[in-house]
Amino acid sequence: MEHRSLLAERLRSRAPEINQAVLDRLHGMEADNPVRELDYLQGLNEAVRKGVEYGIEVIAFGPDRAGPAPLALASQARLAARHRVPLDLVLRRYAAAKGILQQFVLSEAAAMPDLAPAPLGSALEAQESVLEQLIAVASKEHQQETSPPAPSAEARLGERAKRLLAGEPVDPAPLNYSLDGYHLGLVAPSSEVRPKLRELGAEIDGRLLAIAPHEGETWAWIGARRPLDVDRVVKWASRAWPDATPLGIGEVAEGLPGWRRSHHQARAAAGLARPGSSPAVRYRDVAVIAGVAKDPLLVSSLWEMYLAPLDEEGGRVPLRETLRAYFAADSNSSSASSALGVTRQTVSNRLLAVEERLELPLPKCADALQVALILEELGHFADLTDSRS
Numbered sequence: 230m231e232h233r234s235l236l237a238e239r240l241r242s243r244a245p246e247i248n249q250a251v252l253d254r255l256h257g258m259e260a261d262n263p264v265r266e267l268d269y270l271q272g273l274n275e276a277v278r279k280g281v282e283y284g285i286e287v288i289a290f291g292p293d294r295a296g297p298a299p300l301a302l303a304s305q306a307r308l309a310a311r312h313r314v315p316l317d318l319v320l321r322r323y324a325a326a327k328g329i330l331q332q333f334v335l336s337e338a339a340a341m342p343d344l345a346p347a348p349l350g351s352a353l354e355a356q357e358s359v360l361e362q363l364i365a366v367a368s369k370e371h372q373q374e375t376s377p378p379a380p381s382a383e384a385r386l387g388e389r390a391k392r393l394l395a396g397e398p399v400d401p402a403p404l405n406y407s408l409d410g411y412h413l414g415l416v417a418p419s420s421e422v423r424p425k426l427r428e429l430g431a432e433i434d435g436r437l438l439a440i441a442p443h444e445g446e447t448w449a450w451i452g453a454r455r456p457l458d459v460d461r462v463v464k465w466a467s468r469a470w471p472d473a474t475p476l477g478i479g480e481v482a483e484g485l486p487g488w489r490r491s492h493h494q495a496r497a498a499a500g501l502a503r504p505g506s507s508p509a510v511r512y513r514d515v516a517v518i519a520g521v522a523k524d525p526l527l528v529s530s531l532w533e534m535y536l537a538p539l540d541e542e543g544g545r546v547p548l549r550e551t552l553r554a555y556f557a558a559d560s561n562s563s564s565a566s567s568a569l570g571v572t573r574q575t576v577s578n579r580l581l582a583v584e585e586r587l588e589l590p591l592p593k594c595a596d597a598l599q600v601a602l603i604l605e606e607l608g609h610f611a612d613l614t615d616s617r618s
Contacts (some may be wrong), residue, residue, distance in 0.1 A: 475502030
């Protein structure tokens with residue numbers, strides 16, 4: 230051991246030279262695709278310095294007494310992965326660094342004529358043993374950094390639900406929810422609504438399945454062996470659901486196909502829901518609008534044919550306001566005039582102006598006008614109005 234200690238002491242005196250030789254070799258190995266970020270280069274310098282020190286300690290005392298490998302080596306393996314340095318290059322660097330240190334060991338051993346072959350051989354064997362350990366550690370650290378994180382239980386449930394919704398033959402057992410019976414789909418653009426959903430499930434005596442497939446969104450189903458009362462759900466939502474969170478409500482349907490259909494209905498309804506005094510939207514009430522909103526050609530055409538001709542100079546749109554009041558009053562001019570605070574004759578004149586601008590009698594275009602007005606309220610014409618301004 231005395232001879233190995235002397236050899237190690239001679240190597241310590243040349244540590245700066247060894248460090249530089251190793252760094253030069255490692256930089257040369259990545260000449261085709263060098264990493265120049267400061268954190269990486271500083272980490273590499275630290276890892277080489279610590280690695281050389283450790284290698285010399287192993288020569289002096291052996292692997293068991295030299296202590297654990299420096300954390301800097303594991304940290305640099307992770308840093309290399311973050312900077313997209315391939316694992317095979319990382320491992321070749323370890324071998325190259327060991328080779329350079331071995332050259333210095335042999336050089337110093339040659340300058341020690343009384344050094345017997347046995348101590349030198351055991352020192353080189355210790356180097357090989359440590360290199361194998363370092364390669365194992367570096368490989369694990371690099372792979373852990375590049376591997377995607379293990380999905381959470383919530384993410385796994387979300388993925389299973391997505392596959393079931395897509396029609397794949399997936400075992401539904403982990404959902405802990407029976408796909409027999411009747412289902413009501415619910416969708417909310419929030420991941421913090423489970424307490425309210427549990428409250429709803431208890432209110433209508435159904436079993437709740439709630440999943441957050443993405444951050445900021447919740448998919449839910451309420452299942453029961455009997456048909457559920459959607460009107461009761463809507464009434465509950467009107468008084469108990471938070472105004473700031475939109476909620477899409479599907480229609481009750483049976484079995485696995487119904488579970489899928491009610492979910493898709495709820496998603497479509499949620500896309501039309503808005504925060505406010507009535508944030509819950511039932512699919513039945515917006516089915517036509519939801520279908521229209523998916524067709525960009527139809528949306529733009531409704532704007533051009535039915536709303537653009539009603540624009541007024543100065544940004545005011547009394548014709549639209551009048552139409553909304555008129556349709557809300559079930560096409561009753563007297564009720565519309567009362568709601569608007571104008572005379573019945575004013576309402577009649579404005580409706581006549583609408584017919585003249587559209588070149589159509591109101592009964593012929595009332596349905597299309599109502600759809601267009603709703604789409605406008607939902608913001609589907611924002612890009613079209615901006616392009617005309």
